[in-house]
Amino acid sequence: MLISIVPLLLSLLSMGVMRVGAVEHPAIYVYPTSVMDLALTTGETFTVSIMTDYTGDDVNSYQFTLSYDPQILEGIHVANGDLVNADKDPTATFLPGTFNNTEGRLSLTGALFFFIFPPPFVTSGPGTLANVTFTVVGTGDSAITIESETKLIGWDSGAGEEYNIIDAQTMPTHIQHGYFDNTHATPATHVFVTHDLEVSIRSNSSISAFQFNSSVKQLSFNAAGPSDTNGFCNVSIPDDLLWGDFSVYLNGSLLTEDVDYTQTYNGTHYTFNIAYIHSTHAIKIEGTEAIPEFPSYLILALFAIATLLAAIIGKGRLKQ
Secondary structure, eight states: OBOOHHHHHHHHHHHHHHHSOOOOSSOEEEESSEEEOTTOOTTOEEEEEEEEOOOOSOEEEEEEEEEOOTTTEEEEEEEEOSSSSTTTOTTEEEEOOOEETTTTEEEEEEEEEOOSSSSOOOBOOSEEEEEEEEEEOSSSEEEEEEOTTOEEEEEETTTTEEEEEEETTTOGGGEEOEEEESSSOOOEEEEEEETTEEEEEEESSEEEEEEEETTTTEEEEEEEOSTTSEEEEEEEEETTTEESSOEEEETTEEOOBTTTEEEEEOSSEEEEEEEEESSEEEEEEEOSEEOOSSOHHHHHHHHHHHHHHHHHHHHHHHHO
């Protein structure tokens, strides 16, 4: 089954904006920033880390809150990380928040090096604040949002007081949120070499059975994925491998350009963006011109060798 290429590409672009925002440093961020896995179906679990890339040596404590879509995710566990913990100093105290899986929120969670008389114990980054585990309860996507109460707190030894190294309320560009999606797989790039030229296929499908047949001027492969999920592939073909007027087929059916796929050319490569609903699909791209099976220089060399052999044989017969 085909789907319109434009809505799917817009969807993927919008997901990219959500998953990968511009973030300033130092930062507090969700790692991995995006979790995209078709295998994370209902009942499966996964863990993300709340991390900082701050490299200073004056960290005393942290705190954060998270929100998520409770129709898709259910929070089940939060554990302290390696930034502020008892392995560094026994005064470390972890204060886990609680999950409200009706609202989709982890309440204030933090850790500190406890002290009564200053100065407190401090440590250096970067490091992991905490690890948060979710159970998947639905199909779709969810932001994993670091909320405004989030802070990385340091100790200013000169002033003798705490200060905010990172404050999500006043420094929102220093926060990188996360993203979960179990309807799209993370795209991968597959590179195939034929006639010493590289064809690349970037896709969220499993790609197999790649073939290039110069005699019929055709490139073909199979694309497969979980049924009824959105699939796509971006096929980049060198213009000295296959060129001219193109036809694209899905399971033997001729596709319509700018409806079922788009085609672009950058001066060296033709790129075909094809969208579909997943099952197992046979995709073929045909051109009107293709690199010959044997390069012209090889044909000339073989012709020269054949001519030479004929001459030698002819001379031998004349001597007899």
